[in-house]
Amino acid sequence: MSKVMVVTSGKGGVGKTTSSAALGAALAQAGQNVVLVDFDVGLRNLDLILGAERRVVFDLVNVIQGDAKLPQALIRDKRLETLHLLPASQTRDKDALTDEGVERVIGELRQRFDWIVCDSPAGIEKGATLAMRHADVAVVVTNPEVSSVRDSDRIIGMLDSKTVRAEAGEPMEKHLLLTRYDVARAARGEMMKVEDVLEILAIPLLGVVPESPDVLTASNLGSPVTLHNPAAPAARAYATAVRRLMGEDVREEEAPRRGGLISRLFGRRVAA
Numbered sequence: 001m002s003k004v005m006v007v008t009s010g011k012g013g014v015g016k017t018t019s020s021a022a023l024g025a026a027l028a029q030a031g032q033n034v035v036l037v038d039f040d041v042g043l044r045n046l047d048l049i050l051g052a053e054r055r056v057v058f059d060l061v062n063v064i065q066g067d068a069k070l071p072q073a074l075i076r077d078k079r080l081e082t083l084h085l086l087p088a089s090q091t092r093d094k095d096a097l098t099d100e101g102v103e104r105v106i107g108e109l110r111q112r113f114d115w116i117v118c119d120s121p122a123g124i125e126k127g128a129t130l131a132m133r134h135a136d137v138a139v140v141v142t143n144p145e146v147s148s149v150r151d152s153d154r155i156i157g158m159l160d161s162k163t164v165r166a167e168a169g170e171p172m173e174k175h176l177l178l179t180r181y182d183v184a185r186a187a188r189g190e191m192m193k194v195e196d197v198l199e200i201l202a203i204p205l206l207g208v209v210p211e212s213p214d215v216l217t218a219s220n221l222g223s224p225v226t227l228h229n230p231a232a233p234a235a236r237a238y239a240t241a242v243r244r245l246m247g248e249d250v251r252e253e254e255a256p257r258r259g260g261l262i263s264r265l266f267g268r269r270v271a272a
Contacts, residue, residue: 002110005117005245006135007177008159009142010151012122015179015209016141018219020119021049022235023139025224026242028083032114035074037105038088039131040121041097047087050077051222061089064101070108079227084113094127106134124154129162136165137173137245139206143180144192149200152176156201175206177241182211207241209234 007020017040024036038046041061047053052075058068063086070086077083086109089096109116120131132138138159142152156174165172178197186193198205209215210233218228226235243250 002113003115003136004106004110004134005115005137005139006120006132007117007139007141008120008128008132008155009122009140009148010124010153010155011143011148014122014141014143014148015215016122017045017119018049018215018225019139019141019177019179019209019238020117021046021219021224022215022226022238023242023245024115024117025077025080025083026226026239027115027117027245028077028080029226029239030242030246031082032246033082033112034115034117035084035086035109035113037086037109037116037118037131039097039118039127041088041092041094041127042090043121044088044090046119047075047085048222049219049224050085052077052085052087053222056087059087059089060105061092061096063105064098065096070105079223094121094125094130097127097130099130099133102130103134124158128155129158132159132163134164135159135172137175139175139177139245140201140203141177141179142197142201144178144186144194144197146192149192149197152201156203174203175245176201176203177206177209179209180211181208206244207237209237 007016009016024034028034047056055075058073062068063070063073073086075085118131121127140152142148159172160166185191212234214229214232215225215234218225226238229235
């Protein structure tokens with residue numbers, strides 16, 4: 001059975017698109033058939049991180065408006081046979097997306113893929129609400145800073161009210177992905193600690209991605225970090241997060257450890 005997963009955040013610049021690419025690539029590396037859908041109409045970036053910018057012919061808006069069929073717009077990754085991209089339009093705005101059109105495209109994708117990963121634009125506008133609308137699973141990407149956490153709390157409220165699952169009275173599976181984390185800075189009080197973020201947002205911790213130049217390097221080279229440098233701490237964090245998404249009960253000692261703090265937090269489950 002296919003799963004629709006939205007990768008979302010209230011604040012821009014938290015690493016949401018790089019996380020979408022890394023999680024999608026790691027799922028494909030694990031043998032899953034995956035499509036990444038870029039919902040950031042007008043500010044297309046997912047194709048750049050995947051190194052597919054020169055291969056875009058048709059996009060999500062073209063498919064929604066009937067100018068192209070879905071197979072014409074899908075781009076298969078050259079490195080991973082089971083990873084595909086449905087790019088966003090760079091010349092249209094978010095008003096080109098319709099609820100009916102998105103529902104139809106998601107329905108078609110469910111018939112073709114195991115995982116549909118929706119890369120949401122930041123904020124609470126139309127593109128973000130449509131990206132989460134048909135999701136079964138949500139990954140809320142947050143930086144360890146007060147404004148990012150507050151905006152993520154708003155997004156969690158939307159997931160619990162503006163999705164098809166919420167309207168049907170069904171629970172939404174939500175996970176926290178904490179990015180750009182630095183243990184030393186957190187210890188000095190320069191950023192929020194993991195447990196403080198968990199206490200505020202009260203959703204299960206999926207992973208802690210450390211601050212790392214490897215992520216920027218990989219993105220600039222057009223490759224998810226999980227493909228470019230699988231041994232990098234950030235890549236390992238994403239790979240472990242994917243194992244959890246697939247239902248594996250990763251033992252604490254297998255989680256990335258920095259001073260013992262993160263290993264104690266993994267496996268913790270807070271009421272969603």
